[in-house]
Amino acid sequence: MIYELDELDHGIIKRLSEDGRVSFAELSKCLHVTEKTIRLRYKNLIDKEILNVVGIVNPIAVGLKAGAIIQMKVKSRSLQTAIEELKKIPPIRYITVTSGEFPLLVQITVKDQEKITEVLYAIDEIEAVTDVNTIIQLDVHKNTFEYIH
Structure with a gap:
């Protein structure tokens, strides 16, 4: 309800x-x-679980200055398996199923480009993932947690 x-x-x-x-x-x-x-x-x-009270970390203030959006293709009937494996990779902060050519999208925020590469190597180890498209975030202009306006 x-x-x-x-x-x-x-x-x-x-x-x-x-x-x-x-x-x-x-x-x-x-x-x-x-x-x-x-x-x-x-x-x-x-x-009613409409409101969650959490502390939101400013990633830049704690040294997390590099971000990427990673799109993935997966083997047929392996979507849920891929999601479960992605959940185990700590820098991945957001996982969503999407429409289009790449049915999975994740977002990471890490210290530097080397950490992005480490995450890509970890994703490469997931058997269900068949193709990856990485989009490096150069500059973030809006990142909000306001859903009610």
Whole structure:
């Protein structure tokens, strides 16, 4: 069942997306409701798994300055096997099934070009993967976690 977000839910999520450390008191002032209402809505958003509270690492601040998007073709009937093997490669932070010529796409963020090469060697060891197309990210202009506008 899909949970229908109302204007207050949208407001809470939007404000937390901007500043995950904003207090319930500040949210209540900003959204013109009681702090108790904010607490209850926040708990509901967590309980319904609409909102996850995590710390987001700034990759550049921790020395991860190289990124790549890697597209892959896989053997027939081996898509799930390839996905499970890709999940075991720590620098891979995003895996998605896509339409088109390359049904798998992953994204990595690593220290340098050498680490990108290491990931490519690890992918090459996956028997289900038959072809790879690597796109090196030269400059990232937007990387957001805001899904509610």
